[in-house]
Amino acid sequence: MQEVxxxxxxxxxxxxxxxKSSSELKKRLWRNKLLYVMLLPGVLYFVxxxxxxxxxxxxxxxxxxxYQGITGSEWVGIEHFQRLFTEPDFxxxxxxxxxxxxxxxxxxFPIPIILALMLNELRGTFFKRTFQTLIYLxxxxxxxxxxxxxxxxxxxxxxIINELLSYFGFEKINFLLSPGWFRPMYIIQxxxxxxxxxxxxxxxxxxxxxxxxxxxxxMDGAGRLRQIWHITLPAIRGVIVTLLILKxxxxxxxxxxxxxxxLNSMNREVAEIIDTYVYTAGLRQGHFSYSTAIGFFKSIIxxxxxxxxxxxxxxxxxxxxx
Amino acid sequence: MVEDRTIGGRLFAAVNxxxxxxxxxxxxxxxxHVVAGSFTTSAELAANKFVLFPKVWSFEAYTFIFSTNTxxxxxxxxxGVTLVGTLFSMLITALMAYGxxxxxxxxxxxxxxxxxxxxxxxxxxxxxxxxxxxxxxIDSYAALILPxxxxxxxxxxxxxxxxxxxxxxxxxxxxxxxxxxxxxxRIVLPLSLPAIATISLFYAVTYWNTYMSAILYLDDSAxxxxxxxxxQIVVLASGMDYSASLDATNPPPDQTIKMAVIVVxxxxxxxxxxxxxxxxxxxxxxxxxxx
Numbered sequence: 001m002q003e004v005x006x007x008x009x010x011x012x013x014x015x016x017x018x019x020k021s022s023s024e025l026k027k028r029l030w031r032n033k034l035l036y037v038m039l040l041p042g043v044l045y046f047v048x049x050x051x052x053x054x055x056x057x058x059x060x061x062x063x064x065x066x067y068q069g070i071t072g073s074e075w076v077g078i079e080h081f082q083r084l085f086t087e088p089d090f091x092x093x094x095x096x097x098x099x100x101x102x103x104x105x106x107x108x109f110p111i112p113i114i115l116a117l118m119l120n121e122l123r124g125t126f127f128k129r130t131f132q133t134l135i136y137l138x139x140x141x142x143x144x145x146x147x148x149x150x151x152x153x154x155x156x157x158x159x160i161i162n163e164l165l166s167y168f169g170f171e172k173i174n175f176l177l178s179p180g181w182f183r184p185m186y187i188i189q190x191x192x193x194x195x196x197x198x199x200x201x202x203x204x205x206x207x208x209x210x211x212x213x214x215x216x217x218x219m220d221g222a223g224r225l226r227q228i229w230h231i232t233l234p235a236i237r238g239v240i241v242t243l244l245i246l247k248x249x250x251x252x253x254x255x256x257x258x259x260x261x262x263l264n265s266m267n268r269e270v271a272e273i274i275d276t277y278v279y280t281a282g283l284r285q286g287h288f289s290y291s292t293a294i295g296f297f298k299s300i301i302x303x304x305x306x307x308x309x310x311x312x313x314x315x316x317x318x319x320x321x322x
Numbered sequence: 323m324v325e326d327r328t329i330g331g332r333l334f335a336a337v338n339x340x341x342x343x344x345x346x347x348x349x350x351x352x353x354x355h356v357v358a359g360s361f362t363t364s365a366e367l368a369a370n371k372f373v374l375f376p377k378v379w380s381f382e383a384y385t386f387i388f389s390t391n392t393x394x395x396x397x398x399x400x401x402g403v404t405l406v407g408t409l410f411s412m413l414i415t416a417l418m419a420y421g422x423x424x425x426x427x428x429x430x431x432x433x434x435x436x437x438x439x440x441x442x443x444x445x446x447x448x449x450x451x452x453x454x455x456x457x458x459x460i461d462s463y464a465a466l467i468l469p470x471x472x473x474x475x476x477x478x479x480x481x482x483x484x485x486x487x488x489x490x491x492x493x494x495x496x497x498x499x500x501x502x503x504x505x506x507x508r509i510v511l512p513l514s515l516p517a518i519a520t521i522s523l524f525y526a527v528t529y530w531n532t533y534m535s536a537i538l539y540l541d542d543s544a545x546x547x548x549x550x551x552x553x554q555i556v557v558l559a560s561g562m563d564y565s566a567s568l569d570a571t572n573p574p575p576d577q578t579i580k581m582a583v584i585v586v587x588x589x590x591x592x593x594x595x596x597x598x599x600x601x602x603x604x605x606x607x608x609x610x611x612x613x
């Protein structure tokens with residue numbers, strides 16, 4: 001925008017902003033030299049630990065040998081990517097990943113929304129604050145702690161859940177080693193750790209709703225549930241859609257730690273996902289190139305998903321993530 | 323909002339309150355059970371599994387875990403990595419965020435894009451591992467800090483916060499002869515204490531919870547932070563993979579000992595949580611806004 005002088009009669013100096021002579025640019029760069037010095041550590045970090053690994057992705061087109069390095073290893077084209085789609089192991093793992101993701105959307109995603117609606121309807125700041133404080137807490141515990149707590153509670157010898165089961169005359173269940181219990185355990189742990197924390201963003205957007213809307217609804221005789229349905233939910237629709245997009249974008253990216261901690265030789269059939277497989281195949285068994293190809297595949301799918309779902313949501317009239 | 327005094331309104335409020343109370347209880351009960359169990363004698367826990375409050379307070383589990391060197395050592399590693407890592411991350415995050423917050427910086431859009439792009443696409447585990455290895459960081463504590471030194475998310479939150487500080491303040495400092503470092507450390511940072519506190523706490527929690535980097539980059543078990551040790555003691559010892567978890571001479575850890583290790587690994591979070599709590603909602607909000 002042009003700056004216009006406030007004084008009448010003085011003609012503002014008209015200098016198009018796009019005009020940059022190279023000497024002027026050099027002068028500006030030099031004047032801001034300290035700012036560039038400040039950026040340096042951060043830029044180095046991103047180059048070394050984020051962009052160098054992206055360059056390292058080319059080993060997925062090679063038969064990478066650690067002692068020969070990227071420059072010395074042999075090129076094999078897309079052999080590793082072809083292997084992905086013929087390997088029964090990989091297809092099973094892809095299936096496991098998609099199932100866990102589906103359970104995430106189905107069983108976890110709605111819970112923070114419902115919790116936020118409930119918290120919002122709560123009268124009395126004291127209880128509201130207390131409940132919030134306590135349900136946020138698990139978010140700050142590491143997956144190791146969350147998994148460890150469930151281990152001591154569900155273990156066969158002396159875990160409280162199994163003791164309760166046998167107290168009420170049921171059979172004890174080997175939650176930790178039975179493949180059938182892996183998925184329920186996984187999703188329950190996610191809900192326990194994240195549901196409370198997930199309410200924050202919904203509560204904030206609920207707080208921004210014009211109270212006049214509720215007043216008008218009450219005048220029209222709307223009860224609490226109708227107010228939630230006709231005012232609160234539509235008002236936070238944008239946030240819900242945005243978060244859903246982010247979630248869908250990370251379809252193959254369930255996170256390494258949580259599943260890795262629950263994984264054992266008994267439940268591998270249902271528990272191995274892409275992230276843990278990259279680790280096992282790559283670092284445990286030394287198939288660097290194949291494993292990198294899997295990771296590459298995963299990252300590209302993620303990128304495509306985020307961009308296309310974002311576009312779709314813009315078409316539907318929502319805001320989108322970027 | 324006005325209190326709804328109709329019968330339906332009261333019923334709604336009562337049901338809502340009760341459900342929320344139950345949900346909150348379910349959230350905290352597992353942890354109370356573990357804390358209580360860790361202070362119970364192993365005999366009482368074995369006889370009476372439903373402990374939520376020990377009859378006799380016992381420190382035998384804690385005495386045991388602190389009599390072995392293993393736990394003390396890995397606590398030391400975790401504390402050290404958390405302190406050094408948080409300071410280092412905060413410093414380089416703030417420097418970068420401040421640079422990028424200045425509108426007169428040529429090329430800031432390019433830098434911004436390069437940062438945001440890393441949130442959408444990354445090289446993945448193996449290429450990152452190879453970079454860390456090439457740098458000779460395997461088995462060094464630096465491997466727990468450097469590869470995740472800046473969180474792009476935290477940096478953007480901080481940058482947005484800095485951008486909201488009136489430019490006039492910076493300009494007047496400049497006229498008084500302050501250089502960019504002076505402006506950052508004497509004007510901008512003191513004005514950003516809530517944001518700094520939030521992000522430091524985020525970093526501190528992340529470093530305390532470090533698990534994956536340790537698994538990937540530390541082969542030497544003497545350097546394990548507490549989270550890795552916790553998994554060895556609780557998860558592996560209770561599965562069939564049970565092997566040498568503590569010293570080979572010690573018996574397999576029983577429930578009270580496992581619970582005590584969980585408490586010890588959670589303790590710092592529980593101690594800083596009240597401070598954290600004050601700031602984080604605001605921080606999370608800032609983060610959810612667009613950069």
